[in-house]
Amino acid sequence: MVLDGELATIAVCWRVERRDGVAVGLTAHDRDLVVDGLVHRAAPGMTPSAIQRGSALEADTMDVTGALSAAAIGARDLLAGRWDGARVTVFAVDWTDPGGAALALGGGEIGAVELTEGGFTAELRGAGAALDRAVVEETSPECRAELGDARCRVAMAARRRFARVVAVAGRDVTLDTAEPIAGGWGGGVLRWFGGANGGLESAVVASAGASVTLQRAPAFAVAAGTLVELVEGCDKSLATCATRFANAVNFRGEPYLPGIDLLTRYPGA
Secondary structure, eight states: OOSSSSSOOEEEEEEEEOTTSOEEEEESSSSOEEETTEEEEEOTTOEEOOOOOOSSSSOOEEEEEEEOOTTSOOHHHHHHTTTTTOEEEEEEEETTSTTSOOEEEEEEEEEEEEEETTEEEEEEEOGGGGGGSOSSOOOOSSOOSOTTSTTTOOOOGGGEEEEEEEEEETTEEEESSOOSSTTTTTTSEEEEOSSTTTTOEEEEEEEETTEEEESSOOSSOOOTTOEEEEEOOOOOOHHHHHHTSOOGGGOOSOTTSOOGGGGGOOTTO
């Protein structure tokens, strides 16, 4: 790509890959461009903020502002969280030869999204943003592992179950299948496999029999018969870890470590 010519033919492009595998290509050019086999749709309203690159250790971030489009990025999908954590690559190409060499400008994951009148502004967190994370974990009486992950090691194959939705009332969802153990789905996850919510996940805060209460109401309307997957949860207490999962050896918490309230105790309290 020639950058020092008398006439520059440069177009900025974005490749956005959602966590569910959907990839979308956009370009600030006034015509669609095919780059690496993906059609980058013309979106002249997409504009990046100033891109600064250096060798310092500050977290590298940038903002992308654009217009909402039902065919590419819609307001409902943004609010539903479909684009949370999506991987974004920003690069420039010669629009007269989009199949040629591309110049990488930046990238990262979509972080905070702010909706404006008829548009949106999305923050892109670069690799340097990981430097802002805590180096070590803080102590806690509850387990810091997630049920079934590499630290927990509980086998999850038999702790997932498919069901169909019978009815939805706000955050309460009634299913055609009862939980295998009392309160077993509480603290777990409900994954939507059909309907307008397909591909999304909802946190389950409580369960009783064939009913579950979600942390938030479904983003879109749910029809009876929609297929969902229920993943068993855990309240992260040592008692549950030991009695229900027989996994106390892998408990990642400090339930017996005195807290700051030790200083306020007095004899006989």
